[in-house]
Structures are given as C-alpha cells and as structure tokens.
Amino acid sequence: MNEYLYQEIVVGQEEGFSKEITVEMENLFRNMTDDCNPLHWDDAFAKDVGNFDSHVSFGMLSASLLSTLAGVYLPGKYSLIHSIDNISFRKPVFAGDLLYISGTVTDKQDGLNLILVKVKMTNQHNKTVLTADMKILVKK
C-alpha cells in the first residue's frame, strides 16, 4: 500500500493496477447490493435487450475499483474520497475481462489538501471501458 502525503504528490504522477473481473465478484456484488437485474446474470436476456454476447458485468462493480485506486495506490493509506465526477461507462465489461485501472494527478488544491485524479480503465483489448474524475483529500 502506498502512503503518499499531500506534499509528496506531484501533478502528472500516475499509478495503476490490474484486476480481473470474475463471475465470483459479480455474485459478491449482487449479494451485497441486492441488484438482481437479469442483465447481469442472464445471458439470453442480455442478448435479447442489448445484443450482448453474454451477461454484462455491473458498471458499479468496475466503478468500485475507484476505491482501490484511491485507498491503496493514489495516494494510498492517507486518502479520503471527496467526490467523483463524470463516471462514463464507455464499453460493456464482461466476466473474464482483465482491467487496468490507472489514475493521473491533474491538479492539486493547496489549503484544501485535495488532489484531482483523472481515471481511465482499459480492458485486455486496450479499449477504454470507464473514465472518471476523482477529488481526493490527502493527509499533509
């Protein structure tokens, strides 16, 4: 786990990690949220409503990895997510996809101890599946 303090972070800094999305994770997410929508488990329904090859993973499951990016990598231990803007689900994610989640610091707001992080998630085909902008409070 990274332990960057506010003053150690520089604009342009980038951190990232890989994570495979699995059916087991989808089941955990469903149990946790009670979101039993068939788009996320019924392959035939997903094909019927959206012409998807199989059921589509929960968008908010991919988005949950924003928590890991902030809490473990950028800045890591001394972080508190303030807000998230512009979460855009650009392409569907499927179980078996290997995501790479990366964040780049685009600005710092001294006094507030806030960093702005532009996030991009890509899949194993190097296609962007999710983008977002996070504001994260970091301990001085």
Added chain:
Amino acid sequence: MNEYLYQEIVVGQEEGFSKEITVEMENLFRNMTDDCNPLHWDDAFAKDVGNFDSHVSFGMLSASLLSTLAGVYLPGKYSLIHSIDNISFRKPVFAGDLLYISGTVTDKQDGLNLILVKVKMTNQHNKTVLTADMKILVKK
C-alpha cells in the same frame, strides 16, 4: 423488480428503498475490490486520521447502491446506466447505518431514451450522506 418502459416514466416520478450497511457488506466489498485501506476496518486509525468514532464505511460501497436503484427500482428491469455525475460523499457512513436511497426523475431525453435521475441517500438521522446525478438508458 419494477419493469418501467421509457414511455411509462414521468418527470417527477420517485422511487426508493432502504438498506442497512453492515460489517459483512464491508468485508464483501474489501474481498471484491482488494481495497484494504485501514480507514475502513481499523477504528483506532480512523480516529487518529479523521477523528471518526469508528472505521468509516467505503464511500463506493454506498455508491454501489446506485446500481440497485437503477436496476431494480427506477426504471428496474429494462435499464442500462449511461453515466453518473457529481457523486458527492457528504457525510461518513458507518456499519449499522440504515440508508434510504431515493431517486427522482428530473428530465427525459426522447430519441436517446435517456432519463436523468437525481439521487439522494439519507441515514437514520435523516442526514444526507450521498448525492449523485445518473443518466440511465431505458428500453422503449
């Protein structure tokens, strides 16, 4: 599970549900995301860094309930989340908190089959803990 089609939804329509945040859910979220940040399990650390009474629940765990709101309630079965703006974590959420998650339709974009939903999550003290704006595609 609600099954509203696009044309059945009206501006001003509101749907909501209650959900208790539990330590078990926090453990599921940690296992799913690998976000092992001590703010979310170590009461002493949470007190030390933020003067919190106990460990703070993951913001993205509360935000995961946006998936349930769209996928089960508003509009329910025939939904696909397009994007989420302005997720604001307004107050900390703790294990044991009972959240009420409500969404109100503020606009419809005919042709795109998009509804705009303003979301508010309140706790058992009727304090707002999270707000967000969702754009959701709905089948015609």
